[in-house]
Amino acid sequence: MKINKIVFLLPLVTLFFSACHSQTSKSGNAEADTVVLAPSFNEDSAFVFVQKQCEFGPRTMNSKAHDKCGDYLVATFKKYGATVTEQFADVKAFDGTVLKNRNIIASYNVDNGARILICSHWDSRPWADADPVEKNHKTPVMGANDGASGVAVMLELARQIQQKNINVGIDFICLDAEDYGTDNDEESWALGAQYWAANPHVAGYKARYGILLDMVGGQGARFMQEGFSLEYARSVVNKVWNAAEEAGYSSVFPRKQGGYITDDHGPINKIANIPTIDIIPYYEGTSCSFGPTWHTINDDVEHIDKSTLKAVGQTMMQVIYNEK
Ligand code: AHN
Ligand code: ZN
Secondary structure, eight states, X not given: OHHHHHHHHHHHHHHHHHHHSOSSOTTOOHHHHOOOOOOXXXXXXXXXXXXXXXXXXXXXXXXXXXXXXXXXXXXXXXHTTOEEEEEEEEEEOTTSOEEEEEEEEEEESTTOSSEEEEEEEOOOOSOOTTOSXXXXXXXXXXXXXXXXXXXXXXXXXXXXXXXXXXXXXXXXXXXOSOSOOBTTBGGGSOHHHXXXXXXXXXXXXXXXXXXXXXXXXXXXXXBOBOHHHHHHHHHHHHHHHHHHHHHTOTTTSXXXXXXXXXXXXXXXXXXXXXXXXXXXXXXXXXXXXXXXXXXXXXXXXXXXXXXXXXXXXXXXXXXXXXXX
């Protein structure tokens, strides 16, 4: 009698759990569809990658610090087993300056046709023109959050992939010349992404989807669903916010809409036609939705929060280790 009861109740219990949250799909094929918990993303390691980039100084376009940091990124991705491709191009800025653009692409499982694109910009803004103090407006931004944080998460993901392979191909793209833009000209931003989208590093390049990491290390950051991401890649938004919940970070990734942001994902969606989302903070009810250090002299290593790097990094792990 007791055994009969258990046997009878078991399917109900299973039904209850699967109804909670897409742990298994309707097919009930546990082997193929069960969500696995990804290995642990190391936020201390990611933090060191932020520090390393910032030790070169602000990585402003056409600067020596930029050159040296580029070499460091190439060497570090190679050290973690990636196949690295570089794109050099002269691009014209809004003010007529010729920028020596360098996109750095680090690829895993190059022969796998099923690919995921993960990207972040690595250049620093040459002007802290959102600083509350006027005299700082021509000082370069260190870009610990705005630049280094996204690249640091990518480097740590690369280190993790070398330790445990994934089932798909990945291309990490360090995009250049994102942050040399001006307020009244949308096209002045994301010049490296514009170049890559029009000239992908592999002819006819295709990816299932893309994820842009922008400012993923700020104190008190929460990531809301960005407007263009919802328009161009709603299913990718849902995939990533589900992964955040699975990883235990639903409070950092609330299922709420944020703003519409001009960023590197624009050209990737519109020119390269790869559905791509932007993971970018949305600080509600503050004077700057990107957070208090955005384009100020306070965007430094001291204002980086490891727990934000962890929430984003672990969510990314949860996404990529569940890709079949
Ligand atoms: C706008 O200010 C409209 N977009 C800025 C995108 C950005 C700048 N991300 C980081 N720095
Ligand atoms: Zn910026």
